[in-house]
Amino acid sequence: MRRLVLGKVHGDASWTVLLVLILASGLTVWGLVPSVSGSLQTGLLEYGNRVSTYLVIQSNNGQLLGSGSPLLENLIPQIESIHGVQAVYPVKYNYTYEPAFFNVCLPGGSGCRNASILEGFASAAIGGENGYPQSLVTLVKGHMPQGNESAFVVNNSELGTFHNGTYRFEIGSNDWNSRQGVKFNATIAGVSALNPLTGLIQILWNRTFLQNELGSRLYNSTFGGPPNFMIIKADNVGDVQSVATSVSKLLESGSNFNVIYDQATLLALQALESQSAPLYSLLTGASLVATIAVVLLVSYLGAARRAWEPGLLLTQGWTWSKYSKFVLLYLIAIGLIASALSIMAVVSIGHFLLYQYQVSGNILTIRTTINPFYLISSVPLSLAVSAVVSLVTTERMKHMGLDNILREY
Amino acid sequence: MIELKGVYKNYGAIKVVEGMNLRVEDGKSLCVLGRSGCGKSTLLKLIALITRPDRGSLTVDGEDVSRMTDAEMDKMRRDKVSYSFQEPLLIPYITVLENVTEVTGVTREKAVELLTSLGLGDRLNYKPPKLSGGEKKRVDIARAILRSTSVLVADEPTSNLDPDTGERVMEMLRAHTERGRVLVYSSVEPSEARFASQVINMEEK
Numbered sequence: 332m333r334r335l336v337l338g339k340v341h342g343d344a345s346w347t348v349l350l351v352l353i354l355a356s357g358l359t360v361w362g363l364v365p366s367v368s369g370s371l372q373t374g375l376l377e378y379g380n381r382v383s384t385y386l387v388i389q390s391n392n393g394q395l396l397g398s399g400s401p402l403l404e405n406l407i408p409q410i411e412s413i414h415g416v417q418a419v420y421p422v423k424y425n426y427t428y429e430p431a432f433f434n435v436c437l438p439g440g441s442g443c444r445n446a447s448i449l450e451g452f453a454s455a456a457i458g459g460e461n462g463y464p465q466s467l468v469t470l471v472k473g474h475m476p477q478g479n480e481s482a483f484v485v486n487n488s489e490l491g492t493f494h495n496g497t498y499r500f501e502i503g504s505n506d507w508n509s510r511q512g513v514k515f516n517a518t519i520a521g522v523s524a525l526n527p528l529t530g531l532i533q534i535l536w537n538r539t540f541l542q543n544e545l546g547s548r549l550y551n552s553t554f555g556g557p558p559n560f561m562i563i564k565a566d567n568v569g570d571v572q573s574v575a576t577s578v579s580k581l582l583e584s585g586s587n588f589n590v591i592y593d594q595a596t597l598l599a600l601q602a603l604e605s606q607s608a609p610l611y612s613l614l615t616g617a618s619l620v621a622t623i624a625v626v627l628l629v630s631y632l633g634a635a636r637r638a639w640e641p642g643l644l645l646t647q648g649w650t651w652s653k654y655s656k657f658v659l660l661y662l663i664a665i666g667l668i669a670s671a672l673s674i675m676a677v678v679s680i681g682h683f684l685l686y687q688y689q690v691s692g693n694i695l696t697i698r699t700t701i702n703p704f705y706l707i708s709s710v711p712l713s714l715a716v717s718a719v720v721s722l723v724t725t726e727r728m729k730h731m732g733l734d735n736i737l738r739e740y
Numbered sequence: 741m742i743e744l745k746g747v748y749k750n751y752g753a754i755k756v757v758e759g760m761n762l763r764v765e766d767g768k769s770l771c772v773l774g775r776s777g778c779g780k781s782t783l784l785k786l787i788a789l790i791t792r793p794d795r796g797s798l799t800v801d802g803e804d805v806s807r808m809t810d811a812e813m814d815k816m817r818r819d820k821v822s823y824s825f826q827e828p829l830l831i832p833y834i835t836v837l838e839n840v841t842e843v844t845g846v847t848r849e850k851a852v853e854l855l856t857s858l859g860l861g862d863r864l865n866y867k868p869p870k871l872s873g874g875e876k877k878r879v880d881i882a883r884a885i886l887r888s889t890s891v892l893v894a895d896e897p898t899s900n901l902d903p904d905t906g907e908r909v910m911e912m913l914r915a916h917t918e919r920g921r922v923l924v925y926s927s928v929e930p931s932e933a934r935f936a937s938q939v940i941n942m943e944e945k
Contacts, residue, residue, distance in 0.1 A: 338838065339833055343833050382792060419778040590865075643831065644843060646823040647823075647844050647883060648819075649818070649863075651810075737785075737790060
């Protein structure tokens with residue numbers, strides 16, 4: 332029977348290729364859809380857990396405070412003890428000013444002249460006591476400032492103000508002509524991915540450079556001292572709301588501080604978790620059912636194509652069970668070929684499948700990780716499909732009866 | 741031995757076999773004569789256990805097959821009856837030799853010997869689409885002969901064959917009865933009745 336099976340695989344090539352392609356397509360979908368959906372889900376949730384697990388304490392009405400607050404400093408141990416809080420990062424920030432020049436034409440025909448305004452950017456030094464934690468800086472380009480490099484990191488990749496070049500800054504005064512502040516030149520070292528909350532602090536300075544440039548007295552009065560901004564990292568997105576509630580209770584009413592978090596993203600992620608998972612499961616199940624249905628239908632219809640074949644074999648001493656075994660072996664051969672093809676297809680396609688999302692101005696790239704369970708399970712699945720199809724086709728032939736199937740040749 | 745008692749077979753409203761009675765003892769042969777469409781093939785299919793009688797009894801080697809289940813009939817067909825088609829039926833994707841060995845399970849040596857004696861020695865590794873009608877017919881008959889069952893049914897075994905080959909084939913089929921077995925064959929040519937010990941003319945039913 333082995334030679335007969337191999338002969339049919341090879342000799343009945345068009346039919347074999349058709350069944351292999353249908354089955355391989357279905358198995359590829361079976362291997363790919365759950366992997367893609369799993370990767371998307373995991374990727375988005377990981378991103379969500381990375382980005383939307385942050386809360387910040389800032390002044391009421393969204394106004395960043397210029398001076399530090401002992402209140403925040405005193406609350407750190409209590410906030411750290413709240414269930415679901417992973418870490419607390421107190422930050423002292425201040426403003427860095429940069430003059431912006433433009434042409435102003437006055438009404439009444441008195442002509443145009445150059446004018447300037449001072450643009451202030453919320454800034455913090457990277458690292459150190461009450462500095463912006465370096466662990467939260469995710470560079471999307473450039474590098475971290477090194478040594479005494481007169482450079483800064485733009486903490487908001489959507490901030491279009493800065494491009495490559497040297498900028499003239501002032502720290503310590505909001506009046507360009509004042510003698511209180513220190514003026515200096517600096518360049519961009521890198522750009523950090525935007526987090527809508529932590530990105531409220533727009534410029535991150537090289538601490539060493541800033542300390543040298545400002546001197547200890549001015550540095551301590553601008554970027555030292557108690558924090559005026561606090562970043563809280565929750566364990567996961569599910570903890571964010573309860574942490575926000577607990578922290579709000581700790582903050583006294585009228586303290587000028589409030590807690591904010593990215594509620595929209597949080598809700599979207601929770602919806603993704605609760606609603607998309609069943610959808611992906613449904614897609615996977617539906618693709619499998621569709622594959623089996625198509626293979627069954629094609630095999631069922633195809634059985635009539637060579638109905639005389641079982642007729643011939645039965646008149647030559649075969650029993651229906653022997654014929655059923657022959658069909659099963661043929662379909663197993665097809666199933667194994669289809670499995671091998673589908674495994675190669677899943678691995679190849681999965682390698683090139685990249686999903687990119689625009690998230691808060693950044694491109695979130697999610698690669699497809701092939702789930703080995705679905706890949707390996709394609710083999711027993713193809714064998715199970717083969718068994719079902721052989722059973723169905725044999726039963727159909729039996730139902731037709733030997734006399735009828737021979738009448739068609 | 742085969743025996744039919746009051747056997748009827750209809751296809752819809754068409755009465756093909758009506759109240760047929762016949763008996764063929766072991767070692768005997770029966771030639772079923774008649775024009776095309778007179779019901780010869782239906783009678784042969786009844787005897788070859790391909791179809792069941794609507795009424796009456798059909799006994800093969802003492803066992804009444806008309807009361808058997810499908811599985812019992814499968815087994816009976818496997819053990820007792822071999823059949824050669826009117827239009828040769830071969831599997832196109834395997835060779836001539838494999839059409840005999842793989843389908844019937846006989847040894848390669850026996851298959852080669854008989855196929856060679858039927859003039860197919862140089863066609864053993866050909867696939868059926870490359871054979872002539874006569875060559876296909878001989879392969880089909882070789883397959884039935886090699887199964888060595890107690891009943892051999894051949895539907896118009898000499899059709900598509902030249903006279904010499906037809907004669908040789910009929911001699912081989914007759915040799916089957918010499919081993920105490922039953923041969924039932926059909927023909928449109930009355931002259932072919934000379935190879936049989938019994939003759940039935942379906943046109944005189």
